[in-house]
Each structure stands twice: as structure tokens, then as C-alpha cells.
Amino acid sequence: MFLLTGGVMENDLANLALTDEEEEAFEEDAAVVDQNLNLCLVGCCLTDSIVHFPSFRNTMADLWHPLRGICISDLGDRRFLFQFFHEVDIQRVLAGTQWFFNNHLILFHRMKPGENPSLVHLLLTEFWVQVHDLPIGLVSETMAKQFGDFLGKFLEYDLSSWLGSSPSVMRF
Template sequence: MENELAQLSINDEEEEIIHIPIDPNTENRGETFQLVGCFLTASTIHFPAMKSTMANLWHPVKGVRICDLGEKRYLFQFFHAMDMNRVLKGSPWTFNNHLLVLYKLELGEDPLQIPLVLTPFWVQVYNIPIGLFSDILAV
């Protein structure tokens, strides 16, 4: 068998393109389930500790892959929309008291070019006088 494999070669006339159809049931319709993030700190983030801590905090059902992109940016690749959306809805997140700013990547976006400057916060205000209650102020 080794002799047969050693004699194999591809000629120009043998180069045939094989098209493999994509099953529409397994295609994710262009969604990447990726977040890019950075921590608001001037200090260095210990990547292995952050990776382990965030994965344990989020505990995604289908898993998460966390990559260091350099330039203090990280890519969070989820394998199901439910996991990514739960992380986004649970914002803001911190690691060692440093705020994690997240952005949902769309197909084709460069994670190193995204301006990471906004993050949602919930604010609860107490003792507002009754005359100042309004739906406009709540938004």
C-alpha cells in the first residue's frame, strides 16, 4: 500500500473541482457568534487566568473559544447564539475589577478596527420626587 501511495501524483488534467453542497439546516446564515472585547485598564491582563475565569463565569452550553488578538483585544467565539446573547445581556462584565467592553462582530468586520468605547449599564435611582417620574426620563 505504501508503494501505491508513493506513486500518486496529480496532473493538470486530473485537477477537478468538487462542489460540496451546503446543508441549509446546518448553515448559521452568516452569523459568526463572535464578540471582540478589551479591558479598560493600562495594566497587563493575565490571559490564561482571564480565559479560565470568563469561561467559568459564562459557562456557555455549547462552549466558547477565547483568543488573544494582541493590542489588548480578545476574540470570544461562541458556538450558539443563545450563549453569546446571554453574555451580552449579562453585561457589564469585569475581570480583576477591570471593565470588559464587548462588541458583537458582524460577518466581515475586522476585530482590530472596531472602536471599543461603549458599554451598557443599568442605573437604579432612588428617592425621585413623584412629579418627576416619566417614561422619557427612564430611557
């Protein structure tokens, strides 16, 4: 055990300063973090229950099985940061179906540089909607856009849904 007395140590601590090189290193680290956020999603489980993080992390990593791996961090309050290491992996997750954990929907937001993962709004998700038994004259992309904008925001129309066996079904 060492005992340091006031005078010398206080003067040394008072005179501590970062050199220009050390300050530049911190600026570069911030740029790397912003660049890495381009391959990050922040997500949350829609539940009031506690989410067991180790189970959640293992389940999602096993489901997605990204080519270059994934790092999943617990941000607290059922909010998680998913860091991917290749654009293909993040696109595959975003383009996939709705994702659930223990029957609870997971909402995602793709991070942009400068965003704080703890503060982004996680309020929206995308759903495919099918409308059945429509008169043939109403099965059109224009009508799908109207339905979609009425329900939320129209994103895409699946023309193949009515080219098949049932012309009275529209998927958007």
C-alpha cells in the same frame, strides 16, 4: 539533507497555480469565517496593565460556562475574540451584568460579517442608572428617556423599580 539546484525547482515554482476547485475552497472558507463571526464578540479590558491571557480565558470560560463551549483568542493589545457555538450562549453573556476581570471592566462588541475584530471600536458599554429622591411627578418613562439621552443613549426603562416600596426611585 537534499540539495536542489536552480533550474528545475525554479521552473516548477514559477508554474504553480491554483485550480478552480482550490480557489472555490478558499471562497467557501471566507464565507464560513463570516458566518462564524455572527456568534463572536470582540472585547477588551479597560486597563493599562498587562492582562494575563491564560487566567483571563479560564476565568471567563468558567464564569459563562456556555452550553456548547467557547473559544477565546488573544488578538493582542488587551483585545480578545470570543467565539460561541450557539446563539443562546452569546445572548446570555450580552444580557448579563457588566463583566469584569481583576476589577477591570470588559467592553464588548458583537461582530458583524465583514468586520475586522482588530479594528472595531470598543468605546461604549451599557449601564443601569438609578435616580433617587425624585418628586413623584418626575418618575415617568418620558423623564427616564430624557435622563438617559442626557447621560448617553437611552435604551430601556425599568418600570418595576418604582412599583415597589419606593416611588421616588427610577431605574433606566
